[in-house]
Amino acid sequence: MDYVRLGRTEAMVSVAGLGCGGHSRLGMAGSASSAEASRIVAKALDLGVTFLDTARSYGTEEAVSLGIRGHDRGKLFISTKSWTGTDLSNRNPDPLPVTDFVANLETSLRALGTDYVDLWHLHGVAPFQLEHVYNELLPEMHRQRDLGKIRFIGITEAFREDLRHEVLQQALPTGLFDVAMVGFNMINPGARRRLFPLAIEHDVGTLIMFAVRRALNSRENAAEAVGRLIELGEVDPALVDPADPLGFLAAHPAIKSQVEAAYRFCRYEPGAHVVLTGTGKEAHLEENVQSILAPPLPAETSERLARIFGQATSISGE
Template identity: 95%
Template sequence: MEYVRLGRTEAMVSVAGLGCGGHSRLGMAGGASSEEASRIVAKALDLGVNFLDTARSYGTEEAVGLGIRGHDRSKLFLSTKSWTGTDLSNRNPDPLPVADFVANLETSLRTLGTDYVDLWHLHGVAPFQLEHVYNDLLPEMHRQRDLGKIRFIGITEAFREDLRHETLQQALPTGEFDVAMVGFNMINPGARKTVFPLAIEHDVGTLIMFAVRRALNSAENAAEAVAQLIELGEVDPALVDPADPLGFLAAHPQIKSQVEAAYRFCRYEPGAHVVLTGTGNEAHLEENIASILAPPLPSETSERLARIFGQATSISGE
């Protein structure tokens, strides 16, 4: 495993982080129990992962708590989150009362089996929610930090809806956030221009989500996504084979697969620190971590991707 400084937190964290949400939720979305899901956590730790990301709404905090039992807590970096709205979908515009916000943290601590988390995120914050964040929730986060229940403050964007990163563009310059979770991948690299320069300027740690979602997990899905980008006018059809627009990746002798390329693309982006990967299968986890630890993409491949997708910002890759 390789480790990297997570911005101004000064924490040394694994470049591969275990994402405990997403479609899989450590296999629990497919019916796995917390005990079964905890084996994925334990496997990640065995592979050198020390960054674990979960959330109140994922339903995986118990699995994480079970998976870290017996491990030196001081060597782990635990990240969890709370919505800022009044329901678990966070689509309700009503602001979450501070008392409920604190209750979420207390529940997370109890479920994880720890007396502190290293990173507490505001989860999926939309631009319209920032006023509530600044006026009501951040002061409470400062208080919880002073109490020793959290070490650092994070913010995650609602990437499916906020495809051009408006929340993070507003939030990072405030200096309030130690870490940000950002959506970034080969077919929506917009954060390269809008988020990573700010993160570097303000020494904010970054966590990469959406590195590989549905659009990049197969050639067929990639073709569907690229067709959508062509229709939107964000990809020049002359630059791709519409039937297999990313076929040139796996065809390269130094690239094993489209998925491997997608992880390598994110891993070496300037300003990126931790690439999150999630699964309910131990072999799949090993494969994904190996992809993240592979060398940078060949320069000609990176340049070709930039030519094709440099203007693409309209889909998340979900």
């Protein structure tokens, strides 16, 4: 495993982070129990992963607790989150009361079986929620930090809706956040221009989500997604084979697959620190971690991707 400084937190964490949400939720989106899901956590630790990302809404905090038993808590970096609105969609205009916000943290601590979390995120913040965040929730986060219940303060964007990173572009320059979770991938690299320069300037640690979602997990899905970008005028059809627009990746002798290329693309982006990956299968996790640890993409491949997708910002890759 390789380790990286997570911005101004000064923490050294694994470049591969276990994402305990997403479509799989460690297998719990299907039929896996917390005990079964905990084996994915344990496997991640065996692979050298030290960064574990979960959330109240994922329902996987207990699985994390079970998976880390017997491990040195001080060597792990555990991240969890709370919504800022009053429902799980986080799109309710009613702001989450501070008392409920704190209750979410206490529930997370109990579920995780720990007396502190390394990173507490405001989860999927929308632009209209920023005023409540600044005026009500951040002061409480500072209080919880002073109490020793959290070490660092984070913010995650709602990437499916906020495709151009409006919230994080406003939040990062304030200096109020230690870490940000950013949507970034081969077919929406907009954070390269809009966000990573800010993260570098303000020494904010970054967690990369959406590195590989539905649009990049198969040839057919990639063709569908790129076709949409062509329709939107963000990709020049002359630059791709519409039937297999990313076929040139796996055709390269130094690249194993489209998915491997997608993880390598994110891993070596300047300003990116931890690349999150999630699954309910141990073998799949090991494969993804190996992809994240592979060398940078060949220069000619990176340049070709930039020519094709450099202006693409209209889909998340979901």
